[in-house]
Amino acid sequence: RAGYLYIGMDHFAKPGDDLAVVQRQGRLTRNFQGYSSAGDSDIVGLGVSAIGKLGPIYAQNVKTLEEYYGRLENDEIPVMRGIELSPDDLVRRAVIQALACHFAVSKESISIAHLIDFDRYFAVELAELKEMEKESLVTIDDEWINVTPQGRLLVRAVCAVFDRYLRAERDRARYSKII
Numbered sequence: 001r002a003g004y005l006y007i008g009m010d011h012f013a014k015p016g017d018d019l020a021v022v023q024r025q026g027r028l029t030r031n032f033q034g035y036s037s038a039g040d041s042d043i044v045g046l047g048v049s050a051i052g053k054l055g056p057i058y059a060q061n062v063k064t065l066e067e068y069y070g071r072l073e074n075d076e077i078p079v080m081r082g083i084e085l086s087p088d089d090l091v092r093r094a095v096i097q098a099l100a101c102h103f104a105v106s107k108e109s110i111s112i113a114h115l116i117d118f119d120r121y122f123a124v125e126l127a128e129l130k131e132m133e134k135e136s137l138v139t140i141d142d143e144w145i146n147v148t149p150q151g152r153l154l155v156r157a158v159c160a161v162f163d164r165y166l167r168a169e170r171d172r173a174r175y176s177k178i179i
Contacts (some may be wrong), residue, residue, distance in 0.1 A: 003015070003021050005023075006152060006153070007020065007023060007028070007035055008030075008035065008101065008103070008152065008155050009030075009035075009091045009100060009156050010098055011034065011035050015133065018037035019035055019037055021037070022037040023101065023102070026099040026102060027039065028102065029097065030100045031043065031053065031103055031115065032051060032053070032058075032096060035101070040052045041052075042055065045060070047061065047068070048061060048062070048063060048064065048065055048068050049061055049062070049063045053056075056084055056085040056089075056090060056097065057082060057083070057084045057085070058082060058083050058085075059081070059082035060079065060080055060081050060082070061078045061079055061080060061081070062078050062080040063080065070087050072130060075096060087114070088164070090114065091110065091114040091116060091121070092162050092164060094110055094113065094114065094120075094161065095110055095128045096159045097161050098161075099145070099147060099155060099158055099159050100152055100155055100156075100159050102162065103143065103144065103146065103147035103151075103152055103155065104144055104146045105145050106143065107143055107144065107145070108141075109141060122162070125161050125162055126140065128161050129145065129158070129161055132151070132157075132158060132161075134159055136151070137150065137151030137154055137157075137158060138149060138151055138158055159171055
């Protein structure tokens with residue numbers, strides 16, 4: 001009622017706000033910090049425990065001031081850990097990005113960009129999404145997956161279907177027993 005638009009995942013903005021404008025233009029992005037109007041930019045993490053992103057690589061700095069400044073004084077980069085995304089991580093990131101930012105993903109676009117057959121590559125995920133389709137959260141056809149207006153408030157759950165790390169955690173929890 002106050003004139004805010006739902007951007008996604010707990011984010012709202014006025015129609016003239018940068019986030020709303022770039023979403024209408026199809027240029028909204030999301031990264032580990034949230035939604036962004038700056039595009040898929042590299043991010044330099046400065047400071048204790050900061051996270052940075054350079055292309056397909058994420059890195060996190062050390063967690064204490066003593067270690068952070070110690071490394072800088074020794075002309076060392078204060079990175080504690082990092083990861084380079086695999087081709088599978090990249091295709092999943094693209095699908096999740098499209099769903100989270102635009103509430104839709106083109107199967108053909110992902111197939112062409114990542115040299116996959118979308119329906120075959122994501123057969124398990126599409127089967128899981130069929131349950132969400134029964135609940136009217138998504139629609140699925142030969143070309144698109146669309147998040148319905150009522151599904152938009154649950155877009156995080158729709159995106160989670162494509163997160164293989166969450167799937168592995170769920171599977172471990174389902175089949176692991178404490179003895």
